[in-house]
Amino acid sequence: MQPLRIRVSNVLGESVGPLSVTLYAATHSASREVVVVRESLKRVDSDSTNTLYEVSIAKAKQRGFYNLALTAGSQDKRLVGTNGISLVIKVLTKVRIEDVSVAVFDRELSKPSSSISVKEGSKIGKVLEADIHSKMEIKFKIKEARTGDSILVHQAFVAFVHKTTRQEIIFVATPDRDNNYVFDADFEKVAKDFEGLSGKYEVDVSVTLPAVPAQKIKKSERIIYDKLPEIKHMFREPEKRPPQIVSSTFVVLCAIPLLILLILWLRIGINFGNLPASPFVLLFHCGLAGIFGLYFVFWLRLNMFETLKYLSMIGAVTFISGNRLLRTIAARRK
Numbered sequence: 001m002q003p004l005r006i007r008v009s010n011v012l013g014e015s016v017g018p019l020s021v022t023l024y025a026a027t028h029s030a031s032r033e034v035v036v037v038r039e040s041l042k043r044v045d046s047d048s049t050n051t052l053y054e055v056s057i058a059k060a061k062q063r064g065f066y067n068l069a070l071t072a073g074s075q076d077k078r079l080v081g082t083n084g085i086s087l088v089i090k091v092l093t094k095v096r097i098e099d100v101s102v103a104v105f106d107r108e109l110s111k112p113s114s115s116i117s118v119k120e121g122s123k124i125g126k127v128l129e130a131d132i133h134s135k136m137e138i139k140f141k142i143k144e145a146r147t148g149d150s151i152l153v154h155q156a157f158v159a160f161v162h163k164t165t166r167q168e169i170i171f172v173a174t175p176d177r178d179n180n181y182v183f184d185a186d187f188e189k190v191a192k193d194f195e196g197l198s199g200k201y202e203v204d205v206s207v208t209l210p211a212v213p214a215q216k217i218k219k220s221e222r223i224i225y226d227k228l229p230e231i232k233h234m235f236r237e238p239e240k241r242p243p244q245i246v247s248s249t250f251v252v253l254c255a256i257p258l259l260i261l262l263i264l265w266l267r268i269g270i271n272f273g274n275l276p277a278s279p280f281v282l283l284f285h286c287g288l289a290g291i292f293g294l295y296f297v298f299w300l301r302l303n304m305f306e307t308l309k310y311l312s313m314i315g316a317v318t319f320i321s322g323n324r325l326l327r328t329i330a331a332r333r334k
Contacts, residue, residue, distance in 0.1 A: 004089065006041065008072050009051040019082075020073035021053045026060060027067045029088075035059040035066070063093040063144070063211040093211055094145035095153070096120055099180075100138070100205070104128045107135045107186055115139075127200065130187055138173070138183040142207055150179040153209040158183045160194070160201045169193050173205075276332060280324040287318025 010016050026036035041053035060066055066089050072082040097120050103112035115137070118124055130136055138158055141150050156173040171190075173183040187194075291314055298307040 003054040003056045005044065005052055005054045006070070006087070007051050008053060009049070013049075013051070015050040016079060017074065017076060019053075022071050022073070023055050024069040024071060025067075026057055026069075028060075028062055029065040029067055031062065033062065035062075041070075060091050061146075063091050065090050065210075090211060095151065095207065095209065095212055096143050096145050097205055097207070098141050098143050100140040102128070102203075103137045104130050104134055105137070107133055107188060109135075112137055132188040132191055134187050136183075136185045136187070138203070138205070140173075140181050140205060141179065142181065151209075152179060153207045153212075156181045156205070156207045159204045159206065161204065162197060163200045163202060165197065167195075167197060276325070276328045278325065278328050280321040280328065283317060283321035284325050287314055287321060290314045291318060 006021070008016070008019055008021055021041040023036055023039045023041060025034055025038075027034050036055070036057055036059065039055050041055045043050065044052040044054055057066075068087040068089060070085040070087065072085070074082060100118040100120065101115040102118060102124065103115035105112040112135075116124055116128075128136075140156075142153055142156070143149060144151050152175055156175075158171045158173050160169040160171075161167070169190075171183060171185065173181040175181050291311070294302075294307060294310055294314060298304075302310075
């Protein structure tokens with residue numbers, strides 16, 4: 001087992017001078033076994049920063065997490081935070097999947113009459129056939145590589161991978177009293193998990209345990225760092241407008257009532273005698289003409305906000321002058 005190395009420095013990662021680093025105790029978190037007591041750490045000579053220390057924990061043979069209690073003594077009284085240091089480390093171990101047996105049998109039977117043994121890392125020499133009238137049973141043990149003892153893991157998975165579509169169906173294997181992991185599948189009951197997809201499947205067994213080192217990824221994605229093409233926003237094309245003759249006809253139809261009014265005024269005549277002699281008369285009619293003129297300019301070039309700004313000014317003058325005009329007419333009729 002490699003020695004445990006610990007770096008002791010200030011917040012900037014720099015050396016704080018000569019230190020006396022001591023490992024007071026290393027205790028297994030689950031079994032509470034103490035494997036190291038009052039062991040001094042030695043400075044690593046090859047470290048140029050003078051901050052790296054190491055200690056042997058060869059007695060920590062049990063896998064799992066260990067709680068470390070350390071202290072770093074110094075003659076410099078200005079140093080703080082050097083006592084009562086607690087760290088947690090993890091001791092890894094290798095495991096093997098052994099005693100693997102596979103059997104496919106009729107679902108009416110409770111146990112298979114025979115099974116096929118498979119070694120770790122190898123494959124069955126033939127293709128096993130199964131349908132909704134069949135069952136599959138997979139048994140295996142998980143052993144620690146160093147000691148050969150059977151162990152329990154957090155989870156054990158059995159994955160069916162379709163060879164063509166690469167669709168995965170994953171099941172969980174459960175341990176029995178003898179620490180044998182068993183996966184038993186009734187294909188009639190789990191047919192919905194396969195979504196009716198028949199064909200050849202690869203069956204893989206995998207386990208998860210914090211004290212087992214992570215495996216290297218055999219396949220990796222291809223990462224391209226080239227400049228991506230520019231994303232250009234495409235606006236929606238404007239709707240096709242009707243021919244100009246249609247809009248011109250609409251303008252003429254809207255102007256016909258005004259033309260009729262002007263013709264009738266010319267034939268009947270306008271009685272200007274009833275208009276009171278007041279400046280509000282001129283302001284009111286100029287305001288009305290200004291409002292209609294503003295609408296015309298809005299149709300030609302103004303936007304809504306500009307039109308509302310001008311309309312608020314013209315409308316206020318028209319409202320006040322119209323109110324005074326009506327009051328004057330009402331007073332004359334009394």
